[in-house]
Amino acid sequence: MAHAIRIHENGGPEVMKWEQVEVGDPGPGQIRIKATAAGLNYIDTYHRSGLYKLPLPLTIGMEGAGSVTAVGSGVTDIKVGDRVAYASAPLGSYAEERLMQADRCVVLPDGISDQQAAGMMLKGMTTEYLVRRTYQIKPGDTVLFHAAAGGVGLIFGQWAKALGATVIGTVGDAQKAELARAHGYDHVINYRTDNFVERVKEITGGAGLPVVYDGVGKDTWPASLDCLRPFGLMVSFGNASGPVPPFDVGMLAGKGSLYVTRPTLVTYTAKRADLVGSANALFDVVMSGKVKIEIKQTYAMKDAVKAHQDLEARKTTGSTLLVP
Structure with a gap:
């Protein structure tokens, strides 16, 4: 058996x-x-x-x-x-x-x-829908990905870079920062020692980002919204630190008419043709x-x-x- x-x-x-x-x-x-x-x-x-x-x-x-x-x-x-x-x-x-x-x-x-x-x-097809369908990354975009040294993160950094983006990642220590840099990330922020919102503002000259990709959840959710430019998209695709708590949808207006999505691989590959593609x-x-x-x-x-x-x-x- x-x-x-x-x-x-x-x-x-x-x-x-x-x-x-x-x-x-x-x-x-x-x-x-x-x-x-x-x-x-x-x-x-x-x-x-x-x-x-x-x-x-x-x-x-x-x-x-x-x-x-x-x-x-x-x-x-x-x-x-x-x-x-x-x-x-x-x-x-x-x-x-x-x-x-x-x-x-x-x-x-x-x-x-x-x-x-x-x-x-799983990690690669998750990356595929994130960079090609949830938000279609274009040359010249600057994007943020949390947990850059994780399984999805290392694939994401390389794929986003290949699409022409400037890629920002967050990590928890120096070893993970080095790993992220070796996998496409242009800027790596240690969230234990640096304020990633302030660093994103520095990197973008205060403009903010068109999209944030967040698989961490509760710990990174509030600050991630502050990294977005007006009409920016918050992609909450996981919750490694715990689920995102309930929030007042009205806050999205005050932060710049933001968009929020909670995608899953199951939905993006539900049809056989989408899975194969x-x-x-x-x-x-x-x-x-x-x-x-x-x-x-x-x-x-x-x-x-x-x-x-x-x-x-x-x-x-x-x-x-x-x-x-």
Whole structure:
């Protein structure tokens, strides 16, 4: 039998257990995947803790890659032996083998390794919709991204730079600042020692920014609004420090008729055509060399508890894999 990380109650990392599971044969529209690697993402901690409520027991994980070992009826564009990757519900990538909806998977091109795919699908497609669809970055734009040394952050810095932007990032220490600079960021602000609102005003000559990308949430929300120019867009796509508290929408008027959006990858890839288009754009920018995917940490899948502890303690940078 295969093994998987199972959760029977919500809580801290210690609620995750390495258990035997029955996988079974794929049903109509499904494929069975033997995992090569799973990606670690901050959203996994929300599913584990119960911040995002899901039925229990549960195997978490939204991102993974592997080889197809069986195909259910009605599946025509994926075959046994194909290398595939995904970053989508249903959850369950923290597993040696699993069933997955075929229309939520994409076949990997020869130029993308399983490890690259497992470390970039969720983070890379998130970056794709952020820079190309939520706000279409144009040459000459100056943009701000919080948590620049994180998994999405390192991909974002490179992609935004390739699109012609001046890229500002925030980080929590000098080591992360160095890492961010090596991945496309023109200006890196240590939020522990510097006021990022003041630094943004210095960098922009007081003009402010057209867009702020914020996956941190509660801690960075109020000040991020003060970085925007009139009609600027606040993109709140995550909440690593906790959810954004309720706020008076009227404040957006006083700060310059601002816009706010709370996008999700699920919405941006809900249609098969959008999923494939997003994945192909990611593959193209990686194979072009404009964006490099570097796996910064690797853990045994059975050691997911330690991986979550390190992630929540902000000890990780970039992409992290869990390997069966």
